[in-house]
Amino acid sequence: MRIALVSPYDFAYPGGVVNHISCLEQHFTRMGHEVKIIAPASKAIHTLGDHFIPIGTPRPVPSSGSIARITLSPWLSRRVTEVLERENFDITHLHEPLVPMLCTTVLRLTNTPAVGTFHASGADPWYLFTVAGKYLLNRWFRKLDGRIAVSLPAMRCVSRYFPCDYKIIPNGVDCQRFRPDVTPIDEFDDDKRNILFVGRLEKRKGVDYLIRAFQKIKRELPKTRLIVVGPGTRLRHKYEKRIRQSKLEGVFFVGYASFGDLPRYFKTADVVCCPATGRESFGIVLLEAMAAGRPIVASNIEGYASVLTNGAEGLLVPPRDSEKLAEALITLLTDERMREEMGARGRATASQYDWERISRRVMDFYLNVLGKSAAKVPQEVVKS
Numbered sequence: 398m399r400i401a402l403v404s405p406y407d408f409a410y411p412g413g414v415v416n417h418i419s420c421l422e423q424h425f426t427r428m429g430h431e432v433k434i435i436a437p438a439s440k441a442i443h444t445l446g447d448h449f450i451p452i453g454t455p456r457p458v459p460s461s462g463s464i465a466r467i468t469l470s471p472w473l474s475r476r477v478t479e480v481l482e483r484e485n486f487d488i489t490h491l492h493e494p495l496v497p498m499l500c501t502t503v504l505r506l507t508n509t510p511a512v513g514t515f516h517a518s519g520a521d522p523w524y525l526f527t528v529a530g531k532y533l534l535n536r537w538f539r540k541l542d543g544r545i546a547v548s549l550p551a552m553r554c555v556s557r558y559f560p561c562d563y564k565i566i567p568n569g570v571d572c573q574r575f576r577p578d579v580t581p582i583d584e585f586d587d588d589k590r591n592i593l594f595v596g597r598l599e600k601r602k603g604v605d606y607l608i609r610a611f612q613k614i615k616r617e618l619p620k621t622r623l624i625v626v627g628p629g630t631r632l633r634h635k636y637e638k639r640i641r642q643s644k645l646e647g648v649f650f651v652g653y654a655s656f657g658d659l660p661r662y663f664k665t666a667d668v669v670c671c672p673a674t675g676r677e678s679f680g681i682v683l684l685e686a687m688a689a690g691r692p693i694v695a696s697n698i699e700g701y702a703s704v705l706t707n708g709a710e711g712l713l714v715p716p717r718d719s720e721k722l723a724e725a726l727i728t729l730l731t732d733e734r735m736r737e738e739m740g741a742r743g744r745a746t747a748s749q750y751d752w753e754r755i756s757r758r759v760m761d762f763y764l765n766v767l768g769k770s771a772a773k774v775p776q777e778v779v780k781s
Contacts, residue, residue, distance in 0.1 A: 398763070400425055401486040403503050404436035405496035407455035407466035411628065411653070412597075413681050414492050414516050417547075417568055421490075422448060424756035433484060437468040437499060450484075452476050453499050463599050463676075465496070473502045481507055488512065488763050494541060495534045504537045510770040512543040512763065515563070518550035518700060519676030535559065543766040545759070550699045551678040564762055567704075568679050569755035570747050574660055575688035577744070581665040582658070585649075590621045590730045593666035593691075595659070595682050596673075598629025598636075603672030603696065608636060609719035610672075612645055614726055621730060626651045626662050663689035667736060668729045671695040674716045680704045683711075684750050687743030692736045694725045710743035 402418045418434060425432045426448070434445060437453035453468025477499075486509050491500045494513035504511060538559050546552035546563045556563065585591055592611065596602045604625065611623045625636075625648070633650050640648050654662055663669065669686035671693060677700035684704060686693050693711030695701045707713040712729065714721040729736055 398430045398488065399484065399486045400430055400432045400763075401481075401484065401489045401503075401507075401509075402432060402434045403489065403491045403494075403500055404434065405465075405467045405493050405498075405500045406436065408434065408436040408438045408442055408449065408451075409440045410455075410466050413568065413679070416681065417514075417516070418492055419445075420569060420571065420752045421756055421759060424752055425760070428756075428760065433486075435480065435499070435503065437466075439466070450480055452480065463597070463601065467496060468499050470498060473498055474506065477502050477506050481509075488767060490514065490759075490763075491541075492516065495538060501534070501537050504540055507540075510542040510766050511540055512545065512766055513538075513541045514545040514547065514566075515551050515555040516547050516678055517676075518548070518554040518678035531558070542770055543762060545762065548679045548700060548703050550703065554678070566755065566758050566762065567750060568681050568684065569752035570681070570684035570688045570750050572688045572747055572751045575663060575685045575747075576660070577664065577690035577740075579660045579664045579689075582661050585622060585624060585665045588620065589647075590618065590667045591665055592621065592623045592726060592730075593662060593669045593686075594623070594625045594627070594671070595654075595662065595669070595685070596627045596671070598625075598627055598632040600632065601674050601676055602627075603674050603716070604632070604636060606674075606717060606719045606722060607670055607672045608640065608645070608648065610723035610726060611648065612643065613720070613723040614730070615645065615647060617727060618730055621647060623648045624651060624662065624665070625649065626654045626659070628653045659685075660689060663691055666691050668726055669693045669711075670722070670726060671701060672716070672722055673698060673701070677701060684747050688747035690740040690744045692729055692739035692743065694722065694729060704746075706746075710739055710746055 404418050406414055422432045433450050435450045437455040438451040439455050442449045453470055455466040455468055458465045488510050489507045490512045492514045494500045544563045545566050547568050552563045669691045673696050675698050680701045687710055696716040697713035705711050712725040714725045
């Protein structure tokens with residue numbers, strides 16, 4: 398089968414949708430399918446070779462407390478048409494299919510069965526804020542032959558504007574990559590207890606609440622360390638200034654972690670903390686921590702609570718509450734047995750989300766969509 402996986406987001410910049418598409422490409426290719434990823438890119442993507450087709454130059458656009466790096470060019474039709482005609486795909490799978498401009502252009506021009514996966518939840522999408530935008534998007538939405546949501550929160554978000562039947566197929570995790578037996582990071586492998594945050598440095602990720610919580614933790618447990626892994630410079634400078642002013646020791650900003658090092662950071666952690674304040678449709682970082690056998694303290698928001706059971710794989714606390722966050726982290730940091738039990742349960746939970754399983758569920762959905770599309774052809778011929 399010839400499959401197109403389309404992303405509206407800069408494929409050179411790490412993110413949940415980009416990782417999701419990359420994992421699908423790898424597993425579909427292993428199954429023997431011909432897969433091409435179509436996306437804008439701010440730099441060359443050498444690792445994917447001829448599996449990647451760049452279209453458009455991404456620009457930063459504020460979106461729901463984050464920054465969406467998308468192409469806004471209205472002049473994509475010619476390039477998209479060339480690619481679609483040359484590749485002759487059997488199915489086109491668009492991720493966030495209503496995000497302008499690349500996905501909507503592909504959806505408008507494709508003549509093959511189209512599947513859309515909706516990832517986002519939380520605030521209203523910025524591109525719906527005009528009457529014309531809603532009209533056009535509803536028109537393109539009807540071109541989708543199948544619709545997937547990665548979680549119940551994501552389905553609720555999109556169905557507010559586009560009520561329809563959605564199949565919930567969650568994000569996955571690579572359990573072979575994120576596993577407990579990797580080598581820890583030497584720099585942090587000592588007798589101190591490590592709290593790990595992994596994610597982009599954006600306000601909604603809640604790092605400011607984690608830093609406040611760590612001030613209390615440090616007073617009670619001096620031999621602790623906070624490791625912050627993820628891209629972002631503007632807020633990092635703000636956080637580092639606050640840390641210097643308060644003379645708080647033991648906070649390390651690592652920045653972007655390489656593909657090979659990220660599992661090692663999870664191995665280095667005693668507890669993984671995910672203090673996001675909202676607008677998380679799922680929680681991929683939770684799955685990565687679980688696969689690595691690490692207990693978690695996370696905000697009790699819908700996207701996280703759909704993955705983690707309080708008291709099982711970790712502890713859920715109210716969002717924006719640094720006091721409760723500190724209490725939960727102290728509870729786990731001082732109870733080794735609880736950490737081990739939660740880590741083991743997390744590993745079992747993560748196995749249910751392994752990409753091997755998730756990719757087969759997506760492939761089954763493709764086959765169902767293709768079967769329905771093929772069944773329509775005779776009916777249309779008869780009517781004509």
